[in-house]
Amino acid sequence: MSKHILRFHVNDRAVEVAVEPWHTLANVLRNDLNLTGTKIGCDMGTCGCCTVHVDGKARLSCLTLALECQGAKIATIEGLNEYEIHPLQRAFAECGGSQCGYCTPGFIMQSCAMLKENPDPTRDEIKAGLSGNLCRCTGFMKIYEAVERAATEMREKPVSAPVKA
Amino acid sequence: MTMLLPKFELHQPTTLAEAVKLASAHAGDFDFLSGGTDLLPNYKCGLNAHGHVISLAHIAELKTITRDSIGAGVRIVDIERNADVPRSVAFTAGQIASPLLRQSGTLGGNLMLDNRCHFFNQSYFWRNSLGYCLKADGDRCHVVPMINEGGKSVLNNKVCVATHSSDLAPMLIALGADVTFAGPDGSRTIKLNDFYYGDGIARFEHRPGEILVKVTLPKSAHEVRSGYKKLAPRQSIDFPVAGVGIALELDAGKVKSLRVAVGAVDTTPVLFDFSKPANVKALSSYLLTDPYKNMPDVMGKQLDNALIETISKHIQTQCQPKLNVPMEPGYRKKMCGVLTRRLLAELRDGKTV
Ligand SMILES: Cc1cc2nc3c(=O)[nH]c(=O)nc-3n(C[C@H](O)[C@H](O)[C@H](O)COP(=O)(O)OP(=O)(O)OC[C@H]3O[C@@H](n4cnc5c(N)ncnc54)[C@H](O)[C@@H]3O)c2cc1C
Ligand code: SF4
Ligand code: FES
Ligand code: FES
Numbered sequence: 157m158s159k160h161i162l163r164f165h166v167n168d169r170a171v172e173v174a175v176e177p178w179h180t181l182a183n184v185l186r187n188d189l190n191l192t193g194t195k196i197g198c199d200m201g202t203c204g205c206c207t208v209h210v211d212g213k214a215r216l217s218c219l220t221l222a223l224e225c226q227g228a229k230i231a232t233i234e235g236l237n238e239y240e241i242h243p244l245q246r247a248f249a250e251c252g253g254s255q256c257g258y259c260t261p262g263f264i265m266q267s268c269a270m271l272k273e274n275p276d277p278t279r280d281e282i283k284a285g286l287s288g289n290l291c292r293c294t295g296f297m298k299i300y301e302a303v304e305r306a307a308t309e310m311r312e313k314p315v316s317a318p319v320k321a
Numbered sequence: 322m323t324m325l326l327p328k329f330e331l332h333q334p335t336t337l338a339e340a341v342k343l344a345s346a347h348a349g350d351f352d353f354l355s356g357g358t359d360l361l362p363n364y365k366c367g368l369n370a371h372g373h374v375i376s377l378a379h380i381a382e383l384k385t386i387t388r389d390s391i392g393a394g395v396r397i398v399d400i401e402r403n404a405d406v407p408r409s410v411a412f413t414a415g416q417i418a419s420p421l422l423r424q425s426g427t428l429g430g431n432l433m434l435d436n437r438c439h440f441f442n443q444s445y446f447w448r449n450s451l452g453y454c455l456k457a458d459g460d461r462c463h464v465v466p467m468i469n470e471g472g473k474s475v476l477n478n479k480v481c482v483a484t485h486s487s488d489l490a491p492m493l494i495a496l497g498a499d500v501t502f503a504g505p506d507g508s509r510t511i512k513l514n515d516f517y518y519g520d521g522i523a524r525f526e527h528r529p530g531e532i533l534v535k536v537t538l539p540k541s542a543h544e545v546r547s548g549y550k551k552l553a554p555r556q557s558i559d560f561p562v563a564g565v566g567i568a569l570e571l572d573a574g575k576v577k578s579l580r581v582a583v584g585a586v587d588t589t590p591v592l593f594d595f596s597k598p599a600n601v602k603a604l605s606s607y608l609l610t611d612p613y614k615n616m617p618d619v620m621g622k623q624l625d626n627a628l629i630e631t632i633s634k635h636i637q638t639q640c641q642p643k644l645n646v647p648m649e650p651g652y653r654k655k656m657c658g659v660l661t662r663r664l665l666a667e668l669r670d671g672k673t674v
Pocket of ligand 4: 254
């Protein structure tokens, strides 16, 4: 049992890192790449804190083996928008959708994936879409309001693509 | 809190043949990995982990989905959003876990899901404090501590009653689905219902090294009235604690065929086939639920409220949920009847999901 080289793209940068076969994507992002924006809550698939994008789809990084992402394109909260605050981030801050903030990166990554597929969701669609993410502080209503506000803003003024380094 | 995975070697074959070969090479010391949403949490708890993990995620042969057949590697979200599979199957897929887990989880993993129990799905530390159980590391069962052997009450070191917790299995069984496996001795196809067999440890008639390739639906799956109802503590994330899948055919309001499959009440899903109670497979002796005991004759009868009541009473009486997953067994037992009654009425009145 030895380390293997994992070559993939994280937030639009090519990355090469030696990882153990039993390390999850969350472990590698946080420990090897110092991208600690991605949080580990339960590490068992029940809370959604660890949500990142793998090839454009929202995935739980705690239940994804790092080596299963060979060649994949990963986006984390750090890469959402590098030089400018993303409308989702601003809406979460302004609506009080974030208190302790531990769940926020997961909520924002899942909301972002959801809005890409459905730019104009109803309140019920937002609730269903975010039903795999848990927040123990806000009581969810402010989160739903934040997503609605960001969705309106993003429909009016599409977000510029993150700048490649 | 980070939960460390135990150490293993990861294999990533790209063809079915290669995967079968790898499985033979590491016989007895490997697990297949598909989406990982069931295997990895179990590994993190130190539950029956092995030295080799063979990923099935890169095998294109497992990923096709058509009107009549669904590959084992197809993700749950792609079943949920597919417009060609029967609506009841897509609906049931949408009831599984949460949107995030459905993005990773696959059909194969859902049908081969490990059974669940309060005393099993716990961290190594937790289990260590109480003493391990039969299903992992131990020699006794905490849910059924004693069994009757030759009239004497003895310590149960034989039978595990962990609960089968897949949502899709009961729906696909009600529709009469077949499953195809590829293994070292070639491929075989059997009825999904015949595949599930045995106690909470054995769970199915699975030959070592066999890979689930696809599920095939009979033509009738598109023609019958079918649906699924699930009971769980929360509407999202949670495993079912009772689930009822029904396939019904009516002829001028009279029952032509009726199959009810109940999940999450026993060690396997339980099929109540009201159409053919005569030629049923011998039931697993571990199964406490006996669908064919005092089964009412409903064929050719008008499906009125009274008949629906008779059918749901029978199901409620026969289902024997155990105290090893959330919610009271007595409540879950009652809900098996309630879900059946509601679903049958909806299907009769033409309400579709
Ligand atoms: C918090 C949480 C909630 C959940 N809620 C539900 C729920 O409500 N309903 C539900 O049904 N499930 C639920 N699940 C379980 C799981 O997410 C799904 O059942 C999922 O479909 C499993 O698929 P997978 O590909 O991730 O399985 P994996 O973890 O990859 O595999 C599961 C098992 O199947 C075996 N396997 C997988 N594919 C094959 C194959 N092709 N051939 C042979 N063996 C194979 C693996 O070896 C492993 O033992 C939940 C899981 C979590 C963590
Ligand atoms: S039912 Fe099975 S898993 Fe639960 S305690 Fe008994 S042996 Fe262990
Ligand atoms: S940390 Fe991944 S779902 Fe909770
Ligand atoms: S803001 Fe604290 S958990 Fe959501």
